[in-house]
Amino acid sequence: xxxxxxxxxxxxxxxxxxxxxxxxxxxxxxxxxxxxxxxxxxxxxxxxxxxxxxxxxxxxxxxxxxxxxxxxxxxxxxxxxxxxxxxxxxxxxxxxxxxxxxxxxxxxxxxxxxxxxxxxxxxxxxxxxxxxxxxxxxxxxxxxxxxxxxxxxxxxxxxxxxxxxxxxxxxxxxxxxxxxxxxxxxxxxxxxxxxxxxxxxxxxxxxxxxxxxxxxxxxxxxxxxxxxxxxxxxxxxxxxxxxxxxxxxxxxxxxxxxxxxxxxxxxxxxxxxxxxxxx
Numbered sequence: 001x002x003x004x005x006x007x008x009x010x011x012x013x014x015x016x017x018x019x020x021x022x023x024x025x026x027x028x029x030x031x032x033x034x035x036x037x038x039x040x041x042x043x044x045x046x047x048x049x050x051x052x053x054x055x056x057x058x059x060x061x062x063x064x065x066x067x068x069x070x071x072x073x074x075x076x077x078x079x080x081x082x083x084x085x086x087x088x089x090x091x092x093x094x095x096x097x098x099x100x101x102x103x104x105x106x107x108x109x110x111x112x113x114x115x116x117x118x119x120x121x122x123x124x125x126x127x128x129x130x131x132x133x134x135x136x137x138x139x140x141x142x143x144x145x146x147x148x149x150x151x152x153x154x155x156x157x158x159x160x161x162x163x164x165x166x167x168x169x170x171x172x173x174x175x176x177x178x179x180x181x182x183x184x185x186x187x188x189x190x191x192x193x194x195x196x197x198x199x200x201x202x203x204x205x206x207x208x209x210x211x212x213x214x215x216x217x218x219x220x221x222x223x224x225x226x227x228x229x230x231x232x233x234x235x236x237x238x239x240x241x242x243x244x245x246x247x248x249x250x251x252x253x254x255x256x257x258x259x260x261x262x263x264x265x266x267x268x269x270x271x272x273x274x275x276x277x278x279x
Contacts, residue, residue, distance in 0.1 A: 006077040006078065007030065007031040007032070007069065007073040007074075007075055007076050007077050007078075008025050008030050008031070008032055008033070008078040008080060008236065009032075009033040009035065009065070009066065009078070009079050009080070009117065010022055010033070010034055010035065010079075010080040010082055011035050011036075011054055011080065011081055011082050011113060012035075012036065012082040012083030013034040013036050013042075013043075013051075013082070014037070014041055014042065015043070016082075017132060017232065018080075019043050019225070020225040020228065020229035021228075021229040021233070022034045022049060023045070024230060024233045025233060025236075026045065026049055027046075030048070030078075031048050031073045032046075032048060032049045033049075033050050033065060034049050034050065034052070035052045035054030035065050035083075036051070036053070036083075037053065037054070038053070039051045039052065039053050050072055050073070052064075052065040052069065053065065054083075056104075056105055056109025056110065056112065056113060057105060066117055066120070070120065075120070075124060076117055076121070076127070077127060077128070078127065078236045079114065079117050079121075079129045079130065080132065080232055080236070081110045081113060081114065081129070081130065081132060083105065083109065083110070084105055084110075084132070085105055086134075086144065086147040087099075087102045087146045087147050089143060089146075090143060090145070090199070090206070091145040091146065092202075093199055094146060098146075099146055102150050103146075106150035106151065106153075106154065107157070110154060111157065114131075117129075118165065118170075121165075122165070122168045124169075125169045126169040127169070127170045127171070128171045128172075128173065128235075128236045129158075129165075129170065129171070129172045130173045130174075130175060130232055130236050131157075131158045131172070131173070131174055131175070132175045132232065133151045133155055133158075133174055133175065133176050134147075134176060134177065134178055135177070135178030135246075135248075135251035135254065136178070137152055137155045137174075138155070138176060138254070138255050138259070139270065140152075141209060141212065141270075141274060142208075142209045142274055143206060143210075143213075155174060158172050158243070159174075162243060172243070173235040173236065173243060173245065174243055174244045175231055175232050175235055175245045175247050176244060176245065176246050177228045177247035177251075178247075205274070205276070208275035209274055212273055212274050212275075223247065223248030227247070227248070228247045228248065231245050232247075254270070254273075257269055
Protein backbone atom coordinates (compact mmCIF):
# COMPACT_ATOMS: atom_id res chain seq x y z
CA UNK A 1 0.00 0.00 0.00
CA UNK A 2 1.39 3.42 -0.92
CA UNK A 3 1.35 6.30 1.51
CA UNK A 4 -0.80 8.23 -0.96
CA UNK A 5 -3.63 5.73 -0.46
CA UNK A 6 -3.50 5.58 3.32
CA UNK A 7 -6.14 7.00 5.66
CA UNK A 8 -5.78 8.48 9.14
CA UNK A 9 -8.46 9.38 11.67
CA UNK A 10 -7.51 12.23 14.01
CA UNK A 11 -9.50 13.38 17.04
CA UNK A 12 -9.59 16.92 18.38
CA UNK A 13 -8.83 18.67 15.09
CA UNK A 14 -10.57 22.01 15.59
CA UNK A 15 -7.29 23.63 16.72
CA UNK A 16 -3.78 23.03 17.99
CA UNK A 17 -1.92 19.79 17.41
CA UNK A 18 -4.93 18.11 15.82
CA UNK A 19 -5.48 20.85 13.25
CA UNK A 20 -1.78 20.93 12.40
CA UNK A 21 -1.69 17.14 12.09
CA UNK A 22 -4.57 17.21 9.60
CA UNK A 23 -2.60 19.55 7.34
CA UNK A 24 0.60 17.50 7.78
CA UNK A 25 -0.97 14.19 6.78
CA UNK A 26 -3.02 15.76 3.97
CA UNK A 27 0.10 17.41 2.54
CA UNK A 28 1.70 13.97 2.32
CA UNK A 29 -1.22 12.63 0.29
CA UNK A 30 -3.07 10.83 3.08
CA UNK A 31 -6.84 10.74 3.25
CA UNK A 32 -7.79 12.35 6.56
CA UNK A 33 -10.86 11.87 8.73
CA UNK A 34 -10.74 15.04 10.82
CA UNK A 35 -13.00 14.73 13.83
CA UNK A 36 -14.15 17.24 16.42
CA UNK A 37 -17.04 17.90 18.76
CA UNK A 38 -18.48 20.69 16.62
CA UNK A 39 -17.85 20.26 12.86
CA UNK A 40 -19.58 23.57 12.10
CA UNK A 41 -16.53 25.28 13.60
CA UNK A 42 -14.04 23.32 11.47
CA UNK A 43 -11.01 25.20 10.09
CA UNK A 44 -10.38 25.32 6.35
CA UNK A 45 -8.97 21.93 5.37
CA UNK A 46 -7.73 20.48 2.03
CA UNK A 47 -10.04 18.51 -0.27
CA UNK A 48 -8.81 15.08 0.85
CA UNK A 49 -10.16 15.72 4.35
CA UNK A 50 -13.48 14.38 5.60
CA UNK A 51 -14.75 16.36 8.59
CA UNK A 52 -16.85 14.34 11.04
CA UNK A 53 -18.39 14.87 14.43
CA UNK A 54 -16.71 12.82 17.14
CA UNK A 55 -17.11 13.63 20.81
CA UNK A 56 -14.95 11.23 22.81
CA UNK A 57 -17.58 11.30 25.57
CA UNK A 58 -20.12 9.92 23.09
CA UNK A 59 -19.17 6.40 22.00
CA UNK A 60 -21.81 6.29 19.27
CA UNK A 61 -20.24 9.31 17.57
CA UNK A 62 -16.93 7.46 17.37
CA UNK A 63 -18.58 4.43 15.81
CA UNK A 64 -20.40 6.64 13.30
CA UNK A 65 -17.25 8.55 12.33
CA UNK A 66 -15.31 5.33 11.84
CA UNK A 67 -18.09 3.73 9.77
CA UNK A 68 -18.46 6.76 7.50
CA UNK A 69 -14.70 7.10 7.15
CA UNK A 70 -14.44 3.47 6.05
CA UNK A 71 -17.35 3.93 3.65
CA UNK A 72 -15.50 6.79 1.95
CA UNK A 73 -11.89 5.62 2.13
CA UNK A 74 -12.21 1.81 2.58
CA UNK A 75 -9.74 1.60 5.46
CA UNK A 76 -8.25 3.36 8.46
CA UNK A 77 -4.51 2.83 8.57
CA UNK A 78 -3.68 5.16 11.45
CA UNK A 79 -5.49 6.61 14.44
CA UNK A 80 -4.25 9.75 16.19
CA UNK A 81 -5.86 10.16 19.61
CA UNK A 82 -5.31 13.86 20.18
CA UNK A 83 -8.52 15.09 21.85
CA UNK A 84 -8.12 16.10 25.49
CA UNK A 85 -8.03 18.92 27.99
CA UNK A 86 -6.07 19.88 31.08
CA UNK A 87 -7.60 20.40 34.52
CA UNK A 88 -5.68 22.91 36.64
CA UNK A 89 -6.05 23.20 40.39
CA UNK A 90 -5.02 21.46 43.56
CA UNK A 91 -6.41 17.97 44.08
CA UNK A 92 -7.98 18.68 47.47
CA UNK A 93 -10.15 21.48 46.10
CA UNK A 94 -11.14 19.92 42.77
CA UNK A 95 -14.82 18.87 42.60
CA UNK A 96 -15.34 15.17 42.04
CA UNK A 97 -17.36 15.77 38.87
CA UNK A 98 -14.38 17.55 37.31
CA UNK A 99 -12.13 14.65 38.27
CA UNK A 100 -14.48 12.26 36.49
CA UNK A 101 -14.66 14.50 33.42
CA UNK A 102 -10.86 14.64 33.20
CA UNK A 103 -10.70 10.86 32.96
CA UNK A 104 -13.81 10.56 30.78
CA UNK A 105 -12.14 12.70 28.10
CA UNK A 106 -8.42 12.00 28.40
CA UNK A 107 -8.53 8.29 29.27
CA UNK A 108 -11.86 6.57 28.74
CA UNK A 109 -12.70 8.57 25.61
CA UNK A 110 -9.33 7.70 24.10
CA UNK A 111 -9.87 4.04 25.02
CA UNK A 112 -13.35 4.01 23.47
CA UNK A 113 -12.10 5.39 20.15
CA UNK A 114 -9.22 2.93 20.18
CA UNK A 115 -11.52 0.01 20.94
CA UNK A 116 -13.81 1.06 18.08
CA UNK A 117 -10.99 1.04 15.51
CA UNK A 118 -9.13 -2.07 16.68
CA UNK A 119 -11.39 -4.70 15.02
CA UNK A 120 -10.77 -3.06 11.64
CA UNK A 121 -7.02 -2.83 12.12
CA UNK A 122 -6.88 -6.41 13.40
CA UNK A 123 -8.77 -7.62 10.32
CA UNK A 124 -6.44 -5.59 8.08
CA UNK A 125 -3.41 -6.98 9.94
CA UNK A 126 -1.88 -3.51 10.01
CA UNK A 127 -2.34 -0.13 11.62
CA UNK A 128 -0.73 2.50 13.83
CA UNK A 129 -2.25 4.10 16.93
CA UNK A 130 -0.63 7.37 18.02
CA UNK A 131 -1.67 8.60 21.46
CA UNK A 132 -0.79 12.22 22.19
CA UNK A 133 0.05 12.53 25.86
CA UNK A 134 2.20 15.22 27.47
CA UNK A 135 5.29 15.91 29.49
CA UNK A 136 2.75 15.60 32.32
CA UNK A 137 2.55 11.93 31.44
CA UNK A 138 6.21 11.64 32.44
CA UNK A 139 6.62 14.02 35.39
CA UNK A 140 4.14 15.44 37.87
CA UNK A 141 3.86 19.09 38.89
CA UNK A 142 1.66 20.83 41.47
CA UNK A 143 -1.73 22.07 40.25
CA UNK A 144 -1.98 19.43 37.50
CA UNK A 145 -2.29 16.28 39.63
CA UNK A 146 -5.43 15.07 37.85
CA UNK A 147 -4.19 15.98 34.37
CA UNK A 148 -0.91 14.20 35.10
CA UNK A 149 -2.81 11.19 36.46
CA UNK A 150 -4.83 10.97 33.23
CA UNK A 151 -1.73 11.19 31.05
CA UNK A 152 0.23 8.71 33.19
CA UNK A 153 -2.74 6.37 32.69
CA UNK A 154 -2.57 6.76 28.91
CA UNK A 155 1.17 6.08 28.98
CA UNK A 156 0.69 2.82 30.89
CA UNK A 157 -2.29 1.80 28.78
CA UNK A 158 -0.37 2.43 25.56
CA UNK A 159 2.69 0.48 26.64
CA UNK A 160 0.60 -2.56 27.60
CA UNK A 161 -1.61 -2.31 24.50
CA UNK A 162 1.51 -2.22 22.32
CA UNK A 163 2.25 -5.82 23.30
CA UNK A 164 -1.36 -6.99 22.93
CA UNK A 165 -1.78 -5.82 19.34
CA UNK A 166 1.74 -6.41 17.98
CA UNK A 167 0.85 -9.93 16.73
CA UNK A 168 -1.69 -8.33 14.38
CA UNK A 169 0.75 -5.92 12.77
CA UNK A 170 -0.55 -2.96 14.81
CA UNK A 171 1.89 -0.48 16.34
CA UNK A 172 1.21 1.83 19.28
CA UNK A 173 3.08 5.12 19.72
CA UNK A 174 3.19 7.89 22.33
CA UNK A 175 3.90 11.52 21.43
CA UNK A 176 4.83 13.72 24.40
CA UNK A 177 4.63 17.49 23.80
CA UNK A 178 4.71 20.28 26.35
CA UNK A 179 4.51 24.04 26.66
CA UNK A 180 3.25 24.95 23.17
CA UNK A 181 1.67 28.40 23.50
CA UNK A 182 -0.40 28.89 20.36
CA UNK A 183 -2.88 26.06 21.00
CA UNK A 184 -6.26 26.62 22.68
CA UNK A 185 -5.36 23.97 25.24
CA UNK A 186 -4.31 26.51 27.83
CA UNK A 187 -7.50 28.50 27.35
CA UNK A 188 -9.67 25.53 28.26
CA UNK A 189 -7.31 24.57 31.09
CA UNK A 190 -7.75 28.03 32.57
CA UNK A 191 -11.51 27.87 32.16
CA UNK A 192 -11.56 24.50 33.91
CA UNK A 193 -9.48 25.69 36.90
CA UNK A 194 -11.03 24.61 40.16
CA UNK A 195 -10.38 27.75 42.19
CA UNK A 196 -7.82 26.06 44.42
CA UNK A 197 -6.03 29.32 45.24
CA UNK A 198 -9.04 30.29 47.37
CA UNK A 199 -7.52 27.93 49.96
CA UNK A 200 -4.93 30.11 51.64
CA UNK A 201 -2.57 27.28 52.58
CA UNK A 202 -2.01 26.47 48.90
CA UNK A 203 -1.48 30.03 47.69
CA UNK A 204 2.35 30.18 47.98
CA UNK A 205 2.84 26.93 46.09
CA UNK A 206 0.24 27.96 43.52
CA UNK A 207 2.14 31.15 42.78
CA UNK A 208 5.39 29.23 42.33
CA UNK A 209 3.72 26.64 40.10
CA UNK A 210 2.26 29.39 37.92
CA UNK A 211 5.77 30.77 37.42
CA UNK A 212 7.03 27.33 36.39
CA UNK A 213 4.26 26.91 33.80
CA UNK A 214 4.91 30.40 32.45
CA UNK A 215 8.61 29.61 32.10
CA UNK A 216 7.85 26.40 30.19
CA UNK A 217 5.53 28.23 27.79
CA UNK A 218 7.84 31.22 27.36
CA UNK A 219 10.89 29.12 26.60
CA UNK A 220 12.36 29.71 23.16
CA UNK A 221 12.43 25.95 22.76
CA UNK A 222 8.76 25.37 23.58
CA UNK A 223 8.00 24.34 20.00
CA UNK A 224 4.99 24.89 17.78
CA UNK A 225 1.92 22.94 16.78
CA UNK A 226 3.46 22.32 13.36
CA UNK A 227 6.57 20.85 14.96
CA UNK A 228 4.44 18.56 17.13
CA UNK A 229 2.48 17.54 14.02
CA UNK A 230 5.78 16.61 12.36
CA UNK A 231 6.56 14.29 15.28
CA UNK A 232 3.07 12.78 15.14
CA UNK A 233 3.51 12.10 11.44
CA UNK A 234 6.97 10.60 11.99
CA UNK A 235 5.63 8.32 14.73
CA UNK A 236 2.85 7.12 12.45
CA UNK A 237 5.10 6.44 9.48
CA UNK A 238 8.63 5.54 10.58
CA UNK A 239 7.90 1.82 10.82
CA UNK A 240 10.03 1.48 13.94
CA UNK A 241 9.37 -0.23 17.27
CA UNK A 242 9.95 3.04 19.11
CA UNK A 243 7.18 3.71 21.63
CA UNK A 244 7.83 7.22 22.99
CA UNK A 245 8.59 10.45 21.10
CA UNK A 246 9.36 13.65 23.02
CA UNK A 247 7.89 16.32 20.78
CA UNK A 248 9.20 19.62 22.18
CA UNK A 249 12.71 20.60 23.23
CA UNK A 250 11.69 22.57 26.30
CA UNK A 251 10.62 19.55 28.34
CA UNK A 252 13.47 17.26 27.32
CA UNK A 253 15.70 18.04 30.35
CA UNK A 254 12.92 17.05 32.75
CA UNK A 255 11.97 13.97 30.75
CA UNK A 256 15.58 12.87 30.58
CA UNK A 257 16.07 13.45 34.31
CA UNK A 258 12.97 11.39 35.07
CA UNK A 259 14.15 8.49 32.95
CA UNK A 260 17.88 8.73 33.56
CA UNK A 261 18.62 10.02 37.05
CA UNK A 262 18.04 8.28 40.33
CA UNK A 263 14.76 8.88 42.17
CA UNK A 264 16.21 11.10 44.89
CA UNK A 265 18.11 13.32 42.45
CA UNK A 266 15.05 13.63 40.23
CA UNK A 267 12.75 14.59 43.12
CA UNK A 268 15.25 17.14 44.44
CA UNK A 269 15.49 18.71 40.97
CA UNK A 270 11.71 18.94 40.57
CA UNK A 271 11.19 20.37 44.06
CA UNK A 272 13.78 23.01 43.34
CA UNK A 273 12.03 23.82 40.06
CA UNK A 274 8.74 24.59 41.83
CA UNK A 275 10.40 26.42 44.72
CA UNK A 276 9.71 23.85 47.41
CA UNK A 277 13.24 24.19 48.68
CA UNK A 278 12.29 27.60 50.03
CA UNK A 279 9.24 26.35 51.96
